[in-house]
Amino acid sequence: MSEIDDRAAAISTSELSKAYGEVPALWPIDLEVPAGQRLSLIGHNGSGKTTLIRMLAGVLEPTGGTATIAGHPIGSPDARAAMSYLSDQPVFYDDLSVWQHLEYIARLHRTDDWEDHASSLLDSLGIAHRADDLPITFSRGLKQKASIAIAFVRPFDVMLIDEPFVGLDSAGRSALLDLIAWAHRDGASMVVATHELTSVSASDRLIALSDGQVVYDGAPVGADLDLLVTAAPPDEVGDSIDPHATTDTAPDTVPDGEVDDSDAE
Numbered sequence: 001m002s003e004i005d006d007r008a009a010a011i012s013t014s015e016l017s018k019a020y021g022e023v024p025a026l027w028p029i030d031l032e033v034p035a036g037q038r039l040s041l042i043g044h045n046g047s048g049k050t051t052l053i054r055m056l057a058g059v060l061e062p063t064g065g066t067a068t069i070a071g072h073p074i075g076s077p078d079a080r081a082a083m084s085y086l087s088d089q090p091v092f093y094d095d096l097s098v099w100q101h102l103e104y105i106a107r108l109h110r111t112d113d114w115e116d117h118a119s120s121l122l123d124s125l126g127i128a129h130r131a132d133d134l135p136i137t138f139s140r141g142l143k144q145k146a147s148i149a150i151a152f153v154r155p156f157d158v159m160l161i162d163e164p165f166v167g168l169d170s171a172g173r174s175a176l177l178d179l180i181a182w183a184h185r186d187g188a189s190m191v192v193a194t195h196e197l198t199s200v201s202a203s204d205r206l207i208a209l210s211d212g213q214v215v216y217d218g219a220p221v222g223a224d225l226d227l228l229v230t231a232a233p234p235d236e237v238g239d240s241i242d243p244h245a246t247t248d249t250a251p252d253t254v255p256d257g258e259v260d261d262s263d264a265e
């Protein structure tokens with residue numbers, strides 16, 4: 001018998017949307033991700049995955065709608081405290097080593113006994129020997145590994161992960177999959193946007209986006225992943241896809257000439 005999880009939903013959105021100028025990047029989406037769920041987000045290039053993740057992370061202003069993380073409005077201090085965000089574009093402080101990044105983030109989130117956890121993260125990612133180096137001097141893959149360690153060193157209820165496998169060697173990929181599985185087993189909600197379709201089957205749930213609209217929301221098992229990443233938006237979707245309900249109106253408030261407004265954390 002499964003235990004009842006009475007925590008607030010990991011993610012809840014109501015008509016959350018984003019447009020750039022007159023172009024909708026994400027149509028209004030109503031999404032409920034229960035606490036503890038492991039969700040994979042797939043879709044073709046430009047389908048809206050990063051847009052959704054960045055709005056949830058509180059680093060990109062929505063055009064319309066609302067959303068919460070662990071019951072807290074996105075962008076609020078409580079939402080940031082509950083959520084760890086692993087961006088697709090690693091950003092580091094110029095003058096901090098990997099270890100100093102880990103210490104800074106752990107202390108910022110008042111993490112006790114972080115050193116052992118930090119050491120084991122660096123070991124599992126194979127970068128313990130680079131702990132005292134500046135991550136800004138790293139290769140793309142090493143930066144990604146440092147960024148993964150930083151995301152996992154602090155406590156979180158929800159982790160938002162965008163394209164985490166880019167640049168990773170097979171050992172790094174496998175270490176990351178282990179970390180995601182470990183955090184999920186520990187009760188965290190994991191949302192992973194990815195083109196790495198082989199990683200999807202371990203999820204509880206799969207959502208596919210196409211041109212900013214949900215074209216599939218269901219179990220990963222049995223889903224035709226190759227078809228889903230090339231699927232047209234709902235009004236053109238074929239019978240083999242189970243389209244999820246979306247609104248058929250474009251985002252209502254469209255700011256003029258808006259550009260992506262952040263990488264700031």
Ligand SMILES: Nc1ncnc2c1ncn2[C@@H]1O[C@H](COP(=O)(O)OP(=O)(O)OP(=O)(O)O)[C@@H](O)[C@H]1O
Binds near residue numbers: 024025047050260
């Ligand atoms: N700063 C921006 N200004 C204008 N349009 C943007 C901006 N950022 C994203 N877009 C557009 O929003 C749409 C969704 O982009 P998004 O980055 O969310 O896609 P994605 O699914 O993450 O793509 P990829 O798989 O290539 O990472 C695309 O059409 C993209 O061109």
